Amino acid sequence: MLGNILKAQWTSARAIVIVFGILAFTIPLASVFYGGDLTISNVFQVSTWLATSRLVGQAIPITALALGVLLGMSAWSADHSGRHVYALSLPVPRWKFVLLRFEAGAILMAGPVAALGVGALLASAVVKLPTGIHAYPLQLTLRFAMAAMVMYAIFFAISIGTKRVVVGTLSAIGALILGDIALGAIGSSPALVEGAYRLLTHWPGPLAILMGRWALFDV
Amino acid sequence: MSYAIETHNLSYRAGKNFELREVNLRVKEGAIYGFLGPNGAGKSTTVRLLMGMLPAASGTIKVLGHDVPRAMPLALADTGYVPERPHLYPPMLVKQAMDYHAAFFKDFDDGYADELLQTFNLVADARLSSLSKGEMGKLHMLLVLAQRPRLLILDEPTDGLDPVARRDVLTALLDFCSQGSTTVFISSHLVHELERICDWVGVLDHGRLIVELPMHGFKQGIKRLRVARPPSLIGDTPFVLLLREQTPYDEIWVVRGWQAPMTQWFDGAGAELKEVVDLDLEEGFVELLRASRTPF
Numbered sequence: 245m246l247g248n249i250l251k252a253q254w255t256s257a258r259a260i261v262i263v264f265g266i267l268a269f270t271i272p273l274a275s276v277f278y279g280g281d282l283t284i285s286n287v288f289q290v291s292t293w294l295a296t297s298r299l300v301g302q303a304i305p306i307t308a309l310a311l312g313v314l315l316g317m318s319a320w321s322a323d324h325s326g327r328h329v330y331a332l333s334l335p336v337p338r339w340k341f342v343l344l345r346f347e348a349g350a351i352l353m354a355g356p357v358a359a360l361g362v363g364a365l366l367a368s369a370v371v372k373l374p375t376g377i378h379a380y381p382l383q384l385t386l387r388f389a390m391a392a393m394v395m396y397a398i399f400f401a402i403s404i405g406t407k408r409v410v411v412g413t414l415s416a417i418g419a420l421i422l423g424d425i426a427l428g429a430i431g432s433s434p435a436l437v438e439g440a441y442r443l444l445t446h447w448p449g450p451l452a453i454l455m456g457r458w459a460l461f462d463v
Numbered sequence: 464m465s466y467a468i469e470t471h472n473l474s475y476r477a478g479k480n481f482e483l484r485e486v487n488l489r490v491k492e493g494a495i496y497g498f499l500g501p502n503g504a505g506k507s508t509t510v511r512l513l514m515g516m517l518p519a520a521s522g523t524i525k526v527l528g529h530d531v532p533r534a535m536p537l538a539l540a541d542t543g544y545v546p547e548r549p550h551l552y553p554p555m556l557v558k559q560a561m562d563y564h565a566a567f568f569k570d571f572d573d574g575y576a577d578e579l580l581q582t583f584n585l586v587a588d589a590r591l592s593s594l595s596k597g598e599m600g601k602l603h604m605l606l607v608l609a610q611r612p613r614l615l616i617l618d619e620p621t622d623g624l625d626p627v628a629r630r631d632v633l634t635a636l637l638d639f640c641s642q643g644s645t646t647v648f649i650s651s652h653l654v655h656e657l658e659r660i661c662d663w664v665g666v667l668d669h670g671r672l673i674v675e676l677p678m679h680g681f682k683q684g685i686k687r688l689r690v691a692r693p694p695s696l697i698g699d700t701p702f703v704l705l706l707r708e709q710t711p712y713d714e715i716w717v718v719r720g721w722q723a724p725m726t727q728w729f730d731g732a733g734a735e736l737k738e739v740v741d742l743d744l745e746e747g748f749v750e751l752l753r754a755s756r757t758p759f
Contacts, residue, residue, distance in 0.1 A: 326550030
């Protein structure tokens with residue numbers, strides 16, 4: 245059953261998986277584009293190289309975010325257009341069907357995650373690092389997997405809901421922003437948006453995993 | 464008596480304008496049950512309630528002996544459902560849709576599915592997004608027939624199909640029914656279509672089940688009578704008087720449960736029965752609706 249659901253999900257999400265697989269493979273390689281043998285470079289050159297590598301590395305959380313969002317949203321798009329009628333007519337408890345769908349999406353995510361892992365390992369292998377600088381391909385891959393999974397879980401949960409749920413979520417965000425602007429205009433500065441942002445992006449906020457440094461190479 | 468579908472005082476409310484009121488359906492096992500009603504009567508809502516897709520406000524539903532919605536997966540394991548607007552996953556191919564469906568039904572008959580694929584002139588490699596409405600309807604019918612269910616619930620299965628597709632679908636359905644004792648619950652407003660295939664009929668109007676009886680009872684028992692010198696007050700009658708309309712010279716009565724010996728009742732009542740008109744299903748259906756909407 246999972247195999248069939250996986251196939252079904254693949255037919256609707258393969259473009260996302262392929263594009264993000266290529267992207268995930270390319271980013272770590274792009275981060276070593278500017279150097280091969282760093283053992284013969286001076287401290288300034290190594291420092292510049294590391295900064296460039298980190299800059300390129302910032303594309304990784306963005307990729308994880310976009311991958312999770314798109315896979316999460318695509319998980320139910322075909323069902324939404326048919327108002328879930330077909331899925332509801334299948335002899336599977338609803339919780340189980342949701343779980344199978346979630347699993348299928350998580351398995352599809354393994355493609356881009358593996359691509360990032362291979363890209364990171366290759367990038368680590370082609371660079372000769374000076375003493376004190378290390379490559380973290382496995383850690384980076386695991387973090388990418390975690391970040392993509394968190395985003396996938398959030399948007400899977402949002403997209404499973406009816407239009408009313410989606411509209412409600414967007415309305416709440418809109419109300420927060422408008423409330424912030426309105427209170428700011430009358431002289432009060434409650435920083436609602438900033439507060440919400442902090443709440444989400446600082447531990448234990450769900451988006452905290454996307455923050456911080458995303459470097460394949462570090463001290 | 465065992466019933467494939469049984470509802471008891473089933474009620475549902477959607478907003479201020481629509482209400483399903485205490486519907487008591489009894490669909491015998493092996494019956495081909497036509498669920499008739501005009502557009503907006505509540506047929507699709509009833510079907511969705513039977514499928515556990517809507518929560519009932521009150522009342523109980525049993526499908527194949529299982530409580531709905533509590534034991535819905537058990538009921539669905541033996542139920543084939545074609546919705547009003549068939550929808551499968553558009554990026555899939557026809558063959559993939561068949562494999563996908565088969566994964567959920569242990570009795571899915573691949574050989575029969577391939578046979579129906581030929582019968583319906585469907586192309587296995589066609590993408591679902593490229594199928595016409597008729598082809599999508601036929602594919603959905605293929606899937607539910609090949610799962611060899613004990614119960615088929617079809618919600619307007621031929622609505623919007625061209626005559627050829629409609630004939631193909633109905634022929635396949637009849638062919639399937641002739642192979643076993645599947646119960647079919649078919650909702651439609653196309654009366655003449657149900658007349659050909661159903662042996663039971665239920666009529667829903669404005670959310671109320673106004674009649675449920677065998678097709679022969681419906682066709683033979685509903686009559687239009689022309690009555691001269693009708694009594695002003697009518698006491699007990701051996702038939703059910705549904706509608707009474709005055710004309711310049713006599714009265715037209717629409718009755719249910721009519722049998723030939725009942726003509727004697729008119730002599731006793733001092734009236735004269737001038738004519739008994741047989742009604743086909745469509746005429747009977749129209750008269751029933753008129754009667755339910757204009758109580759005398």
